Amino acid sequence: MRISGLYLRYRRKDPWxxxxxxxxxxxxxxxxxxxxxxxxxSTLLRVIAGxxxxxxxxxxxxxxxxxxxxxxxxxxxxxxxxxxxRHLAAIRKVDESAIDEWTSRLRMDxxxxxxxxxxxxxSAHKVGLAQALLCGPDLLILDEPFAxxxxxxxxxxxxxxxxxxxxxxxxxASDHQGDLRTLPNVTRYEVRxxxxxxxxxxxxxxxxxxxxxxxxxxxSLLAAHLRAEGHEPLxxxxxxxxxxx
Amino acid sequence: xxxLTRFRxxxxxxxxxxxxPLLLLLxxxxxxxxTGVPVGNELSSYADSAAILIPAFAxxxxxxxxxxxxxxxxxxxxxxxxxxxxxxxxAALACNxxxxxxxxxxxxxxxxxxxxxxxxxxxxxxxxxxAVLAGTVIxxxxxxxxxxxxxxxxxxxxxxxxxxxxxxxxxxWATFPAMxxxxxANHGDLATRLPAIVVSAxxxxxxxxxxxxxxxxxxx
Numbered sequence: 001m002r003i004s005g006l007y008l009r010y011r012r013k014d015p016w017x018x019x020x021x022x023x024x025x026x027x028x029x030x031x032x033x034x035x036x037x038x039x040x041x042s043t044l045l046r047v048i049a050g051x052x053x054x055x056x057x058x059x060x061x062x063x064x065x066x067x068x069x070x071x072x073x074x075x076x077x078x079x080x081x082x083x084x085x086r087h088l089a090a091i092r093k094v095d096e097s098a099i100d101e102w103t104s105r106l107r108m109d110x111x112x113x114x115x116x117x118x119x120x121x122x123s124a125h126k127v128g129l130a131q132a133l134l135c136g137p138d139l140l141i142l143d144e145p146f147a148x149x150x151x152x153x154x155x156x157x158x159x160x161x162x163x164x165x166x167x168x169x170x171x172x173a174s175d176h177q178g179d180l181r182t183l184p185n186v187t188r189y190e191v192r193x194x195x196x197x198x199x200x201x202x203x204x205x206x207x208x209x210x211x212x213x214x215x216x217x218x219x220s221l222l223a224a225h226l227r228a229e230g231h232e233p234l235x236x237x238x239x240x241x242x243x244x245x
Numbered sequence: 246x247x248x249l250t251r252f253r254x255x256x257x258x259x260x261x262x263x264x265x266p267l268l269l270l271l272x273x274x275x276x277x278x279x280t281g282v283p284v285g286n287e288l289s290s291y292a293d294s295a296a297i298l299i300p301a302f303a304x305x306x307x308x309x310x311x312x313x314x315x316x317x318x319x320x321x322x323x324x325x326x327x328x329x330x331x332x333x334x335x336a337a338l339a340c341n342x343x344x345x346x347x348x349x350x351x352x353x354x355x356x357x358x359x360x361x362x363x364x365x366x367x368x369x370x371x372x373x374x375x376a377v378l379a380g381t382v383i384x385x386x387x388x389x390x391x392x393x394x395x396x397x398x399x400x401x402x403x404x405x406x407x408x409x410x411x412x413x414x415x416x417x418w419a420t421f422p423a424m425x426x427x428x429x430a431n432h433g434d435l436a437t438r439l440p441a442i443v444v445s446a447x448x449x450x451x452x453x454x455x456x457x458x459x460x461x462x463x464x465x
Contacts, residue, residue, distance in 0.1 A: 046319070046465070049319075049323050050322070050323065050326075051319050051322055051323065051465045052465060053462060053463060066323045066324075067323070068319065068320055068323040070316040070319060070320070072316060073316070074313075074314030074315070074316040074317040074320075076314055077256060077313075077314065077317065078256055078259035078260055079255075079256070079259075087248070087251070087252040087255070088252075088320075088324075090248035090251070090252075091248045091249045091252060091321070091324050091325065092324055093248075131320060132320075135324070141323075
């Protein structure tokens with residue numbers, strides 16, 4: 001997928017929200033978009049999702065199946081969580097078993113009977129993520145996916161992003177929490193002053209390894225939790241150290 | 246697209262918005278048929294009903310499209326692409342068809358002195374179909390995706406309807422021909438003017454749909 005010479009503004013004669021944007025989104029890549037509030041991150045995500053048309057420039061090669069989770073899930077709808085997700089599964093033409101899978105993975109089974117307007121912010125956010133993931137997207141757009149989520153759900157989202165990229169999908173997310181930074185192949189872009197620029201990795205302080213002994217069956221969950229916290233877990237067994245998958 | 250249409254109708258039906266245009270329609274047709282319609286005047290009554298109910302159909306279409314939050318509309322756009330537009334219009338048409346059926350059946354049950362001939366019924370159905378299409382287009386053009394301000398939107402809806410009535414009195418081609426069909430039905434020459442009315446109505450509805458599709462290209 002490629003964005004070439006993109007300019008965007010909402011009204012004629014308004015200042016450019018985005019200007020001179022050139023991006024190559026290769027299959028398997030995870031793009032983290034950062035920047036100050038109001039800098040145009042959500043606008044960039046909407047352009048990539050195909051919701052906004054560039055004023056100038058082109059967006060080519062967008063994958064067919066796009067999952068989009070907005071920053072604020074629209075909870076003011078007269079449905080229960082289960083009813084809403086059933087409708088979305090039908091719209092996406094996916095089997096309803098996908099609902100069970102994602103409500104289980106995001107630990108929101110207990111919310112299924114609740115009405116959307118009654119949900120807490122974090123619970124509503126999970127519904128927004130579930131609907132975006134139901135369709136098995138080749139392009140996943142997540143606008144602040146980790147905001148208000150519990151640790152387990154954050155870990156699950158990080159694992160899911162990694163899995164989508166591993167199978168050749170593209171993930172683009174704005175992320176103030178930095179939960180994606182420990183994933184491999186994450187490219188960071190900063191939106192500032194209408195421009196989108198790649199960010200170089202900053203030199204960090206010295207690295208310290210901390211070992212934890214635990215049963216093998218719990219290792220991947222702990223690794224996911226640590227990734228969600230911004231750490232880089234390494235799993236070791238029988239004196240052999242290898243990077244966690 | 247059908248699943249999205251079903252989702253939108255379900256959302257609209259569960260909201261209180263559906264009652265507002267329904268109540269307006271019930272008030273209008275109960276007033277229209279309150280004194281009864283003598284034999285031979287059924288066609289002019291149907292013509293008046295169809296033209297007068299256009300704002301109710303527009304209100305219903307606007308209400309249906311605006312029931313869905315903006316972010317949900319964007320989710321729908323990523324799911325089905327441009328078919329999202331057609332889905333919204335189809336959902337509005339389905340709801341307005343129910344309103345039009347009420348308007349058509351009501352006088353048969355209690356307004357007309359006698360059941361009118363089939364030709365009159367068919368013309369009445371046709372005029373209400375044109376009114377439903379026009380109302381749906383006006384509702385879409387004044388929906389939140391196009392006009393985010395509720396105040397401007399309702400002024401545009403009512404103002405647009407009055408503009409249609411005012412401009413329509415001069416020529417069948419000047420605007421959507423609701424005024425023309427009311428005038429023709431009340432003067433007994435609807436049958437001769439019907440072809441021009443249908444063509445003009447189709448052209449104006451087509452232009453409205455093109456306008457809506459064009460505006461939505463930059464207003465997701």
